[in-house]
Amino acid sequence: MCNFFSVISNGKGKxxxxxxxxxxxxxxxxxxxxxxxxxxxxxxFKLNEDKSNKYEYNPLxxxxxxxxxxTTDDRRDVEEQCRGLNFKKIIPALIxxxxxxxxxxxxxxxxxxxxxxxVKQWNSVRASVGDSVWASVWDSVGASVxxxxWNSVGASVxxxxWNSVRASVGASVWDSVWAYYGTFFKLQRKDWKYTNxxxxxxxxxxxxxxxxxxGLVPSFDGKIWRLHSSKGIVWQMEVEELKKFVEGK
Numbered sequence: 001m002c003n004f005f006s007v008i009s010n011g012k013g014k015x016x017x018x019x020x021x022x023x024x025x026x027x028x029x030x031x032x033x034x035x036x037x038x039x040x041x042x043x044x045f046k047l048n049e050d051k052s053n054k055y056e057y058n059p060l061x062x063x064x065x066x067x068x069x070x071t072t073d074d075r076r077d078v079e080e081q082c083r084g085l086n087f088k089k090i091i092p093a094l095i096x097x098x099x100x101x102x103x104x105x106x107x108x109x110x111x112x113x114x115x116x117x118x119v120k121q122w123n124s125v126r127a128s129v130g131d132s133v134w135a136s137v138w139d140s141v142g143a144s145v146x147x148x149x150w151n152s153v154g155a156s157v158x159x160x161x162w163n164s165v166r167a168s169v170g171a172s173v174w175d176s177v178w179a180y181y182g183t184f185f186k187l188q189r190k191d192w193k194y195t196n197x198x199x200x201x202x203x204x205x206x207x208x209x210x211x212x213x214x215g216l217v218p219s220f221d222g223k224i225w226r227l228h229s230s231k232g233i234v235w236q237m238e239v240e241e242l243k244k245f246v247e248g249k
Contacts, residue, residue, distance in 0.1 A: 002034055002036050002037045002038075002144055003036060003056050003058070003144060003147070003148050003151075004036045004058075004091075004144045004145040004147070004148035004149075005017065005036065005056065005057045005058070005059060005082070005087075005090070005148070006018075006035075006036040006037065006038055006041065006054070006055070006056050006067075006144075007041075007054075007055050007056070007057065007078065007082060008038050008041050008042060008045075008047065008049075008052045008053060008054055008055070009052065009053045009055065009074055009077075009078050010047070010051075010052065010053075010071070011051075011052075011053055011070075011071030011072035011073075011074050012072065012074060013074045013077035013078065013081070015078055015081055015082075016041055016045045016047065017041065017090070018035035018036065018041065018044075018090075019089065019090055020089060020090055020091065020092060022035060022044070023035045023090075023091070023141075023142060026142065027139075027141075027142055031044075034144065035142065035144060036144035036145075036148075038052070038054040038067065038068075049070075050070055051070055051071050052070055052071065053066075053068065053069045053070060053071055053072075053073075053074060053075075053078070054066075054067040054068040054069075054070075055067055055075065055078050055079075055082070057079070057082035057083070058148060058152060059085075059087050059094075059096050060096065060097075060099065060148075060149060060152040060153075060184070061099075061152050061156075062083070064079045064082060064083070091141055091145055092186075093140050093141050093185050093186050093187055094141060094145060094149070094184065094185060094186075095183065095184050095185065095186055097184070099152065099153060099156045099157060100157075100180075100212065100213055101156065101157050101160065101161075102157070102161065102212050102213070102214075102215045102216065102217050102229075102230075103160065103161065103164060103215065103217075103228075103229065103230040104230070105214075105215040105230075106215060106230075107214060107215030107216050107229035107230065107231070107234065108214060108215075108216070111216075111227060111234060111235040113247045114247065115211065115214070115216065115227065115235070116235070116237070116242070116245055116247075117245070117247045118207045118208075118210050118211050119207075119211070119218050119225050119227065119237075119242060120242050120243070120245055121207035122179075122205075122207040122208045122211070122218055123220070123225065123239065123242060123243070125195075125198050125204060125205060125207070126172070126175045126179075126205070126208065128194045128195060128198070129175050129178045129179050129182075129205050129208075130174075130175065130178045131193075131194055132182075132192055132193050132194045132195050132204070132205075133178050133179070133181060133182040133192075133205070134146075134178075135193045135194070136182070136185075136187060136191055136192050136193045137149075137181075137182070137185055137187075139191075139193070140185060140187055140191060141185065149181065149184050149185075150181055153177065153180065153181045153184070154177065154181075157177065157180070158174065158177040161173055161176070161177065161217055162174060162177075164228065165217075165219050165228055166219075166221075168221055169219035169220060169221050169226075172218065172219045172220040172221075173217060173218075173219050175208070176208045176211075176212060176217050176218060178205075179205035179206075179208035179209055179212070180208070180209055180212050182203065182205060182209075183203065183209055189201060189202065189203075189204075192204050211227070215229050215230065216228070216229055216234070217229075220239070223238060223239060224236050224237065224238050224239065225237055225238075225239055225242055
């Protein structure tokens with residue numbers, strides 16, 4: 001397997017993995033290896049792959065997996081080391097935090113003008129979210145890290161959220177998942193691709209994230225915007241009316 005975070009050991013608790021120095025060289029195409037391929041790690045560290053143990057650790061889900069054991073079982077030692085690693089030194093751009101499921105937290109009892117303004121902001125930027133986040137993350141941390149985080153967020157949140165709304169608005173819900181996924185990476189504003197026309201100082205898709213972390217997920221059917229919570233649809237407004245909406249009116 002080639003998932004972040006891959007590690008190999010010598011069977012005696014000595015672990016080998018790609019730190020940021022190595023990952024940056026790979027991202028810059030100075031070295032042709034996969035930083036989360038056990039085979040690549042064995043080549044780089046000049047180890048016999050067939051005599052090395054292979055493990056994976058997901059720092060978001062805090063899950064440890066034994067991929068293959070080819071020598072003495074040292075899983076306990078390796079797992080303890082993986083859980084103690086400082087991932088800011090391995091992927092500086094990666095933000096390790098709990099995954100928020102919007103339908104498992106209490107949403108506001110009443111939708112206010114502030115939330116409606118967030119929907120209005122989201123309406124103006126969401127078209128570029130998938131392409132922007134995909135390209136920005138892949139360029140900044142690489143495919144193995146991006147895939148791992150996407151799978152963690154998607155498995156924990158995305159499908160459940162999508163299944164809770166009608167299929168006709170599914171694509172707009174996945175836009176919110178993309179926006180939330182992007183919050184697991186600390187990138188400079190200039191590093192978010194395809195967002196030059198978005199006039200914000202911070203994360204360009206923050207509006208959807210602010211709703212998400214309040215337990216609200218927006219959906220759009222081409223005519224009407226809605227907000228969904230664990231209780232179902234809690235607000236709706238036609239898009240033309242939303243465009244004219246002014247906070248405080």
